[in-house]
Amino acid sequence: MPSDPIEIVKLSTYAKGDLFEERVYEYLKRELEQGDLWFSPKFSQIFRKKKYYSREREDFIVFDISIEVKRPELDEPSLIVLIECKHYESTIPVNDIEEFCSKIGQVTGVNVKGVFASASAFQAGAFKVAKNKGVAVVRHFDAEGFKWELSRPLLMRSLSLAARQRAQIEHGMVEPQYQPSAYTAYAWTSVGFTNAWQGVMQDFMNGVKDDPAVREMLSVKRQPAKHRVAFVSKTAIEARTQELLNAAGYVGGNVDLQSLIAQERQISGLTVHFRDESKSALGRISFHPPQINIFTQDHEAPLSRFTLAHELGHFFLGHGQYLRHEEVRSDDLEITASSRIPLSDIERLEWQANMFASYLLLPRRALLERFALIAEIYGMRNRGHGILYVDKQAVNYGNFKLVLGNLSHHFRVSKTAVRLRLAGLGVLVDKLNH
Known part of the structure; x- marks a missing residue:
């Protein structure tokens, strides 16, 4: 030596x-x-x-x-x-x-x-x-x-x-x-x-x-198209989540992700693990073999549920053909706020995964039925701007907070996710964020 x-x-x-x-x-x-x-x-x-x-x-x-x-x-x-x-x-x-x-x-x-x-x-x-x-x-x-x-x-x-x-x-x-x-x-x-x-x-x-x-x-020539990541419409993404929910026997309330995962484990061997918190990442997916890690021990926290649904989106939308692994970080979830489909290939993958997570955790029919029930109980009416209209007026803002709080608790997702999903469905007219 x-x-x-x-x-x-x-x-x-x-x-x-x-x-x-x-x-x-x-x-x-x-x-x-x-x-x-x-x-x-x-x-x-x-x-x-x-x-x-x-x-x-x-x-x-x-x-x-x-x-x-x-x-x-x-x-x-x-x-x-x-x-x-x-x-x-x-x-x-x-x-x-x-x-x-x-x-x-x-x-x-x-x-x-x-x-x-x-x-x-x-x-x-x-x-x-x-x-x-x-x-x-x-x-x-x-x-x-x-x-x-x-x-x-x-x-x-x-x-x-x-x-x-x-x-x-x-x-x-x-x-x-x-x-x-x-x-x-x-x-x-x-x-x-x-x-x-x-x-x-x-x-x-x-x-x-x-x-x-x-x-x-x-030579092996693989000329890339303008976008090598395939375009998947919102309609197609939502249809895919509905297929999975139907197969898992979903009838309402917060979506049981563990049931969906247990079913998929028998098909593809997909495994999900909850780990200690990471300084840089909320979650990570590897495709060969399929494995998801969520960096929190709180399985039911809204953020961990959305993170898991995001990674499931990568899996069920077939992103393994583009990626060997992916990490989701906090700023990646902000892309949900935009309805614009990103132009870059990488951003497009993240956008698709976020849309999938939103549609999976907040199924259209269950969400609208719950919203209609809340509106009926509290006497919310369409006064020319939509049933749920929010601006700086106290009564409108009060209804807005009430609806978001109820739906967030019922589906175990963040209020931000609820707000964006309702706006995407045309139920919420949001003047505070325009």
């Missing part, structure tokens, strides 16, 4: 580098096997610590990771991607990029592309050097802290990114403390910025000089 503190630090740095290299390798291997890395898995292989001959050295150079894409009738690959992995405490200096480019330049005879992958941020000048040398630089993030871990990136093409997105990626690559919410990698390639390894590999494949038909054969 080394006793010199400097030697201990060096060993620690090397160990971190090896772990990072292994993590990148396992990620790329999985993406390649699934056909999610742009290269056809049938004609591609990934290696670790493979040697490539250098004429200058008259010897072999070992590269951390390499990917070879080869036409079946040829001995030599059509494309070799050589990847160097680094994990520093400080930013990646420009000298490291230059040294890597020098090694890449010594591997000749085939179409060779280089990727410098780092867990650390890059010095700003790294982009200029990489551009001039024709290599890509990638900052690969640890997905453990992600709010969303995507099954595959929802954005792939570097050229299609908006200026705001490009600026965010560039910032994320040079800011040491930056941590994204979803995307595994931020990268710069010869054509610009991308938020996915797929964007890097796509640019490399486009540079292959083979016949277009051959290039097509070697």
